[in-house]
Amino acid sequence: MKSREDVENLEKVIGQLQGAHAEISQLAKKSPNDSLNKFKLNLINKVLERANAVLGDKYRPFPDFGQFDADDVPTTSDVTMVLAQYMEETERYRSDNVKYHGGAWYYVVKGQPSDIRSAQPSKVGRK
Template sequence: MSKGKFYTSNEKAQTHDTMTPLLSAMYSEFKELSKKKPDSAVSKSKIKIVNRLLEKVRDVLADEDSIEFLDLLDEDDVPQVSDVTLILSQYVAAMDAFRGKHHGWDGANNKWFIK
């Protein structure tokens, strides 16, 4: 492995590229809602949608140190909008870190460092 390059799989790179815009959009929506009604409860159906996305993101981050700090939402707790926003912000940061670690200039192109 070259100095400064950390390799990942093609599958994780593709999943990252697919999930990142969805995660960003979801985070933006909850962030806006959090400004208006931070204490509002989130419905179980929305929690399922969020968790479905986060589970795919967790697949990408499975080998990263940050995974131990990334939680899924508990449907039984009925989280508030501000809770969801906080959790999503952590996932956004972890995905940004993943890209920074496994994507970059190879001397000719910006690309994923694939095993």
């Protein structure tokens, strides 16, 4: 990562993806084939747009997918599946950009451990 702002953007995307996934997963358990309403779809698309910007081409889960088509409204199970893939890739990106240093995990910024603490990576050694 190049800056503290990159770390903050990643952390925000991770939180948004986790929150959206939790909410839509609950809907999918009740009615997996129901369509998502336009309001929720708009919010999901905004999260995906931000995630694509943060992840870049290397970590983006689907090179030909940017967001859901508002005219072809997806089902809750479709959205849950896509969000899960994005969550996996954001974790892989995060894991590739943290380092154990001085007894704790820190984000790597400009090739060096920063002062920004991180949780332990779950995808160690996948770089």
